[in-house]
Amino acid sequence: xxxxxxxxxxxxxxxxxxxxxxxxxxxxxxxxxxxxxxxxxxxxxxxxxxxxxxxxxxxxxxxxxxxx
Amino acid sequence: xxxxxxxxxxxxxxxxxxxxxxxxxxxxxxxxxxxxxxxxxxxxxxxxxxxxxxxxxxxxxxxxxxxxxxxxxxxxxxxxxxxxxxxxxxxxxxxxxxxxxxxxxxxxxxxxxxxxxxxxxxxxxxxxxxxxxxxx
Numbered sequence: 140x141x142x143x144x145x146x147x148x149x150x151x152x153x154x155x156x157x158x159x160x161x162x163x164x165x166x167x168x169x170x171x172x173x174x175x176x177x178x179x180x181x182x183x184x185x186x187x188x189x190x191x192x193x194x195x196x197x198x199x200x201x202x203x204x205x206x207x
Numbered sequence: 208x209x210x211x212x213x214x215x216x217x218x219x220x221x222x223x224x225x226x227x228x229x230x231x232x233x234x235x236x237x238x239x240x241x242x243x244x245x246x247x248x249x250x251x252x253x254x255x256x257x258x259x260x261x262x263x264x265x266x267x268x269x270x271x272x273x274x275x276x277x278x279x280x281x282x283x284x285x286x287x288x289x290x291x292x293x294x295x296x297x298x299x300x301x302x303x304x305x306x307x308x309x310x311x312x313x314x315x316x317x318x319x320x321x322x323x324x325x326x327x328x329x330x331x332x333x334x335x336x337x338x339x340x341x342x343x
Contacts, residue, residue: 170278195256
């Protein structure tokens with residue numbers, strides 16, 4: 140019986156850890172984007188993974204690293 | 208107020224902005240809160256970022272680019288454009304976007320107001336009065 144409890148606890152712990160990692164990765168991905176605002180008041184959001192965002196985001200990362 | 212004083216004032220007021228720079232769209236730095244060498248590198252990167260964003264705008268046939276935010280989990284880059292000039296700021300993660308844009312627009316407006324108004328084009332010389340009259 141105690142052995143089963145240990146296994147259950149370990150399983151719950153591992154599940155919770157995996158869930159945390161998944162949530163953090165997902166929220167980090169949703170935070171990574173480029174928003175362009177135009178003179179006519181419209182806005183375009185380029186999500187990470189799109190070719191345009193993947194062209195602009197490395198420059199932004201370099202700029203942030205340089206700003207340090 | 209000159210550009211250096213304006214960015215120093217903004218840096219003192221904003222709790223979110225880490226680095227501020229005013230530069231031309233060609234990357235030539237007017238003033239920055241970092242040393243000259245870093246400012247020059249930041250100016251070049253900001254120029255590349257704006258050029259890339261402008262190329263996206265061009266591909267999509269959109270209006271002129273007014274401002275942009277590049278957001279990453281480590282921080283954000285903000286650029287506000289005003290003619291040939293741009294104000295660039297970096298922040299930490301999850302900034303108050305509207306507030307940062309407002310601060311940068313105000314900065315550019317202050318700098319625009321401080322500049323002398325462009326000289327009026329010279330009025331064309333008046334034709335000499337027709338003496339003697341032309342009526343026959």
